[in-house]
Amino acid sequence: MPQVSVLATGGTIASSENDRGASVASRGAGELLGGIAAGGPNVSSRDVMRLGSYLLGHRELRLICEAVAAELADGGVDGVVVTHGTDTMEETAYLLDLVQHSSKPAVLTGAQRPADHPCPDGPGNLQEAIGVAASPSARDKGTMISFAGNIYAARGTRKAHTVAPSPFKTMDGGPIGQIANGQPHFMSAPIRPRALALPPPAFDSIRVDIVTVHPGSDATLARAAVEAGARGVIIAGSGVGNGNSSILAWVEEAVQAGITVGLGTRVPEGPVVPFYGNGGGADVVRAGALQLGSLPLFQARLLLALMLSHGQKPNPELLAAHI
Numbered sequence: 001m002p003q004v005s006v007l008a009t010g011g012t013i014a015s016s017e018n019d020r021g022a023s024v025a026s027r028g029a030g031e032l033l034g035g036i037a038a039g040g041p042n043v044s045s046r047d048v049m050r051l052g053s054y055l056l057g058h059r060e061l062r063l064i065c066e067a068v069a070a071e072l073a074d075g076g077v078d079g080v081v082v083t084h085g086t087d088t089m090e091e092t093a094y095l096l097d098l099v100q101h102s103s104k105p106a107v108l109t110g111a112q113r114p115a116d117h118p119c120p121d122g123p124g125n126l127q128e129a130i131g132v133a134a135s136p137s138a139r140d141k142g143t144m145i146s147f148a149g150n151i152y153a154a155r156g157t158r159k160a161h162t163v164a165p166s167p168f169k170t171m172d173g174g175p176i177g178q179i180a181n182g183q184p185h186f187m188s189a190p191i192r193p194r195a196l197a198l199p200p201p202a203f204d205s206i207r208v209d210i211v212t213v214h215p216g217s218d219a220t221l222a223r224a225a226v227e228a229g230a231r232g233v234i235i236a237g238s239g240v241g242n243g244n245s246s247i248l249a250w251v252e253e254a255v256q257a258g259i260t261v262g263l264g265t266r267v268p269e270g271p272v273v274p275f276y277g278n279g280g281g282a283d284v285v286r287a288g289a290l291q292l293g294s295l296p297l298f299q300a301r302l303l304l305a306l307m308l309s310h311g312q313k314p315n316p317e318l319l320a321a322h323i
């Protein structure tokens with residue numbers, strides 16, 4: 001019988017109403033597992049933290065990475081499930097995938113309706129995620145998100161709907177698998193770059209900010225980010241990744257000062273293609289910004305933070321396999 005380790009971190013799957021009528025993460029792994037049917041793989045569980053994922057910082061992400069790595073390294077464990085809030089699941093999943101050396105699967109899941117809802121979706125999602133983590137067919141696919149019957153690769157997947165029961169979407173793609181009768185059926189496998197080292201303690205305090213381009217935007221917020229200690233700033237450019245003259249002047253200055261500047265796009269799908277002038281993407285990249293390809297902004301933010309925390313200065317060669 002396969003052995004699956006369930007690590008609980010909080011999120012709506014673990015949430016119930018408090019005395020102010022607000023939903024808060026309050027249930028641990030044991031309670032979550034109490035809601036699923038008997039039979040199936042052997043399951044062990046552990047509470048790593050109990051937080052809504054909108055409250056996570058880099059330190060919490062590092063602790064989740066360490067907890068998952070420890071379980072995957074256990075010879076008696078075949079796969080790991082992480083229960084997690086959906087708000088920032090795309091970030092934790094991507095970071096876990098970046099640092100996952102094991103061929104065993106790590107599977108994140110959660111819920112859109114709280115645990116005390118009359119019709120909660122958490123128990124079904126958890127049961128399916130356990131089935132994915134236990135399956136030999138899930139090996140060599142890294143970290144995945146299993147949610148509402150679909151399995152998504154970590155890279156490129158975003159929360160694309162605030163309340164829909166199936167809120168995830170892989171940008172420029174679709175799910176890599178589906179679950180039927182508790183069994184995963186994979187249609188494809190993600191292309192994964194060579195795994196990076198786990199985040200070091202320095203990761204906790206690395207600051208990488210995102211600044212959005214919009215009509216009338218200037219470099220005030222980018223400048224403020226650096227003043228607040230940001231080692232990296234990602235420009236969420238318009239369209240194919242465009243700035244403007246104010247942003248361009250700031251990029252020239254910031255790159256000279258050793259700040260890592262990334263150029264992404266505020267458009268949900270499609271790659272950054274720097275070819276416009278007058279402060280557009282071609283100028284911003286010429287000024288030293290690193291174009292971030294099709295990697296979603298919030299995942300790119302973690303990639304830059306991880307590299308910086310390892311003492312690596314991100315450059316086009318280092319980013320090539322990831323974007």
Ligand SMILES: NC(=O)C[C@H](N)C(=O)O
Binds near residue numbers: 010053087088112
């Ligand atoms: N559906 C959810 O889990 C949302 C929740 N606010 C969280 O991310 O923790």
